[in-house]
Amino acid sequence: MTTTRAPWFTSRSDLLSVLVVGGLVIVWQAIGLIASVARIAPNSDAPVDVLLMGAPVELPLGPDGAPLAATVDSATLTVSDMPIATHLAAIGAAAVPPLATIGVTVCVLLLCRRMLAGQFFSGTITRLITAVSLLIAGGWVAWFGCSVLASNGVLALVADRALAEQITFQVSWTPILTSMAVGALAAAFHAGEKLQRDTEGLV
16 A cells, blocks of 8 residues: 655645635636627727737827837737638637636646645646646647737738838747746656656555
């Protein structure tokens, strides 16, 4: 008979706190998801986040509202009657982040549940951590793709053609690196699972 002992970095109160916070995150993200989609779905005066990546603008931030030169990476434009592809991309760009966040949170809550039960190295734990890694990477790729399509479509509707052609899209490596780090953690847990099985076979 083997006994599973909790690692030093976990306690029951800590894991229960994560469960409570995770539940609140899911509710908050679900509310935000519904609100964002509801604003864009009618395709009338819909607020769409557009990627601009350093576009020059003038903002009234000087003395007495004097304009100051600035650059912006994104802006929210209100548009109507978007083409169907642009409309679907805008909805996707608004929906993917909260959906991915909910998915990651659910995986973390399931991880905590397993840990509360004293299971720290198992196939389920490894698969859940792998799922978190895939959700981070897949969610970012889906969001970026939808954002680029929505931005191009909206700018084609409302922006000056010469300005729209000057705008470029830059890739942020932070989500990819985060996904890789979580994937490495999954590999470490898989190694721990194998070591635990080998150790139990020797007892």
